[in-house]
Amino acid sequence: MTPARALWMVNRLRCMQPAELGYRLRQAGVAMLEKRGLLGTAREDLAATPAKLARRAAPPLAPGEADALLRAADRICAGHVVLFAAREYDVGANPEWNRDPATGVLAPARFSGDIAVTDRALVGDIKHLWELNRHLHLARLAQAALLADDPVYLRTLAAQLRGWLDQCPPLVGPNWTSSLELGIRLINWSLVWRLLGGDASALFAGAEGQRLRADWLHSIHAHCACIERHLSRHSSANNHLIGELAGLLVGAVTWPCWPASRRWREVAIAELETEAQRQFSPDGVNREQAFAYHVFSAEFLFVAALCGPTFSGAYWRVLERALCFLRSVRDAGGHVPMVGDADDGIVLRLGADGEDRAAQLLALGDAASDSAGARWLLHAFGAARPDLGARRSWAFPDGGYLLFGSRFGQAREILGMVDCGPLGYLGIAAHGHSDALALTLSVGAEPCLVDPGTYSYWQEPKWRDYFRGTCAHNTMRVDGVDQSVSGGRFMWTRKAAARIDKMPQSPGQFEFSGSHDGYRRLRDPVRHARHVQFDAAAATLLVRDELVARKPHRIEQFWHFAPGIDVALVAGGVRARGKSFELHLQASGSNLVLELVRGCENPPLGWYSRSYESREPCDVLKITTQSDGVPVVCRITIMFF
Known part of the structure; x- marks a missing residue:
């Protein structure tokens, strides 16, 4: 057994309860009977x-x-x-x-x-x-x-x-x-x-x-x-x-x-x-x-x-x-x-x-x-089925998603989403990504700030790790490590838990606060809190990230733009143009370093996957600084042509 396989086995066992160990042993016995032609x-x-x-x-x-x-x-x-x-x-x-x-x-x-x-x-x-x-x-x-x-x-x-x-x-x-x-x-x-x-x-x-x-x-x-x-x-x-x-x-x-x-x-x-x-x-x-x-x-x-x-x-x-x-x-x-x-x-x-x-x-x-x-x-x-209707909502706190925006379903729709849910399901959370407090945004029926997707399950590990990792999502990473700890391609051994600290009242006058404990595992424990405000009348979005810790930490904030969006660095932020809109993102904080990254392979950053086993470059605004108690604030203004 290779060292990598042995480590995977250890991690997999750590995710199992005693009852599952017994079940796996019984399944091994069933397989033995099948192999011998007895089943x-x-x-x-x-x-x-x-x-x-x-x-x-x-x-x-x-x-x-x-x-x-x-x-x-x-x-x-x-x-x-x-x-x-x-x-x-x-x-x-x-x-x-x-x-x-x-x-x-x-x-x-x-x-x-x-x-x-x-x-x-x-x-x-x-x-x-x-x-x-x-x-x-x-x-x-x-x-x-x-x-x-x-x-x-x-x-x-x-x-x-x-x-x-x-x-x-x-x-x-x-x-x-x-x-x-x-x-x-x-x-x-x-x-x-x-x-x-x-x-x-x-x-x-x-x-x-x-x-x-x-x-x-x-x-x-x-x-x-x-x-x-x-x-x-x-x-x-x-x-x-x-x-x-x-x-x-x-x-x-x-x-x-x-x-x-x-x-x-x-x-x-x-x-x-x-x-x-x-x-x-x-x-x-x-x-x-x-x-x-x-x-x-x-x-x-x-x-x-x-x-x-x-x-x-x-x-x-x-x-x-x-x-x-x-x-x-x-x-x-x-x-x-x-x-x-x-x-x-x-x-x-x-x-x-x-x-x-x-x-x-x-x-x-x-x-x-x-x-x-x-x-x-x-x-x-041929079986009958009930008409389940066409109901919509904006708040899904049990599942962990809250929507903000205006003109839902119309040509000039603004539709944003905050992810404040669990990492995934059951002990291994197999299909979840390390994306606590991430945000996505669609403007004018066009994806703008995106989750880059999955790409592949079986390509080189660096690609699997990247697309499911924190730096591939519109959230914040601390000290260069993911919010949750991977134990294999379909397994997480330590899981960040997000929570809603302030529940918004409506999608158009949206004020949300949330936090997660993914970085409490660091030697100097860190609490990441995110505050999101959206004002439909002004078409403005305010995102404030705060870190609570005793010592300074290296922090990175990421904003992924869909491949079809034209993105350029401007003083203090970026300008992004879609088919029917223009978006301005202005960042403020202490000693911020802004860079636009596209299609970097080592380490991966700036990639988007439309479908399984396909990837293409996309623009990512990466904001880096050393935490000193000053929040990183991004003000996003949306204008239609």
């Missing part, structure tokens, strides 16, 4: 025949939507598949399902429990490999088969599914290493099954079709059984658990064919009811403090509810509050601050490639909203 590989006889569903026409489509879907399906038939946000990879018409499309590495076809998915030499980039094997593109082929009388779509779908079943038998290879991935694959397999008529599908015509059906059902059973045995528990019970339970429920409802199906259904419903309440704050914020995973988790909850079972009113109220939060932080241009981790992973892709996932999610809850992806999902699953 999870035998074929299970069907106790009931899958239902034959009536093959329906496609849902109503807007002009051009059908043509766009068919073009995407034609690209798939030619071997080109879109992964993550909107990047296309050539995987061939008959993919090698254990080959990473990004690096070309072919992972070994051996017992899944023996595969180290973080070993790039062994599996390549596991995120890309898993994303391909979620089979979102197979649902696209099923859509095309409904839209066009061309057998090529069904032939391609059948050939790719046949190839997957042959190359990825139960518990063999990297595609059986994550229960979450199994759950997402089941959801997309269910979409294919439902769109094509269930057991009556033309996929199953003839002897080869019947063999495909039998092998597919065997794999579906193995997926459900494996998920049940390997549910994410304890410090790992975050969005993974919600996704696993949603997949298990969809599998049990779509294919109620085995004696265990009823148990899977009941377990999944009961635990989803619990996890919905547990993983979202009372005011609707996902507790992972990562907005992309807020969307991800809510998508799973919707899929589970739409596949047929009846969920409680409390469950739907969680979704109503979650949509209220998403709607509120989303600016008039559709931009959502990139708070916390994001990997662009998608549960399903039914609309056009690159469709706005936030808009799709909001359309699932608001009957007045429209989204092609929402229409297809409702068409495939």
Whole structure:
């Protein structure tokens, strides 16, 4: 074991409670039985025949939507598949399902429990490999088969599914290493099954079709059984658990064919009811403090509810509050601050490639909203859902976010946000960033002061550390160290706790005070307090940072501007111009040093990531000084053209 791996193990153990240690030991025993063939590989006889569903026409489509879907399906038939946000990879018409499309590495076809998915030499980039094997593109082929009388779509779908079943038998290879991935694959397999008529599908015509059906059902059973045995528990019970339970429920409802199906259904419903309440704050914020995973988790909850079972009113109220939060932080241009981790992973892709996932999610809850992806999902699953309305708010103190601004939803909108929430969820806070008291700002439906995003989970450690570190957020860093202490790529061992010291009364006359204890760990303990005032009438924002300590400390304040903003240093601050506005930031304090940094690599500073595995330079105003009791004050004035 390498020293780095040993340190990670120590840190991971420090984040566990005794009950989790016992659970991990039991899981190791289960894996040993699986490896010896004593669990999870035998074929299970069907106790009931899958239902034959009536093959329906496609849902109503807007002009051009059908043509766009068919073009995407034609690209798939030619071997080109879109992964993550909107990047296309050539995987061939008959993919090698254990080959990473990004690096070309072919992972070994051996017992899944023996595969180290973080070993790039062994599996390549596991995120890309898993994303391909979620089979979102197979649902696209099923859509095309409904839209066009061309057998090529069904032939391609059948050939790719046949190839997957042959190359990825139960518990063999990297595609059986994550229960979450199994759950997402089941959801997309269910979409294919439902769109094509269930057991009556033309996929199953003839002897080869019947063999495909039998092998597919065997794999579906193995997926459900494996998920049940390997549910994410304890410090790992975050969005993974919600996704696993949603997949298990969809599998049990779509294919109620085995004696265990009823148990899977009941377990999944009961635990989803619990996890919905547990993983979202009372005011609707996902507790992972990562907005992309807020969307991800809510998508799973919707899929589970739409596949047929009846969920409680409390469950739907969680979704109503979650949509209220998403709607509120989303600016008039559709931009959502990139708070916390994001990997662009998608549960399903039914609309056009690159469709706005936030808009799709909001359309699932608001009957007045429209989204092609929402229409297809409702068409495939068919269950009724309540109209959750279009409510907005500005104060989410339980979740840890407060909004300020004016003209919300209008062309001259000013929408700002203060982050005063926890670092993340559970013992490891896996997807949170060290961003206590950070601030973002959108002006005129255009992001201006931004959270730079995530970039990558598996690039060099310096990039993972930078994008989740304090200097990549619009807050203050002390003595060159992060507010919280990292114990690994998805783990924090010491967590800064933020609190609200003064609650504002409205978004337009906004006066907030907050502090955090992240630097109390220093030899000379430091308390960082931030005061934020916004005056809507004057369109001015005042940010005052104070440090309380016995001795002087080196402090750095950071302001990240979106790449499209034109930024220039001026006397005492910066001038920034967007498409419809100009912003002036004036800094005052004691012995301030101001510099504009862009695209620096060693150490990293001045980078922005629009999507997973992409980064580009952005301008960062860095204000440095030695603390002497004088606050650092930034006055920001906003003017529209």
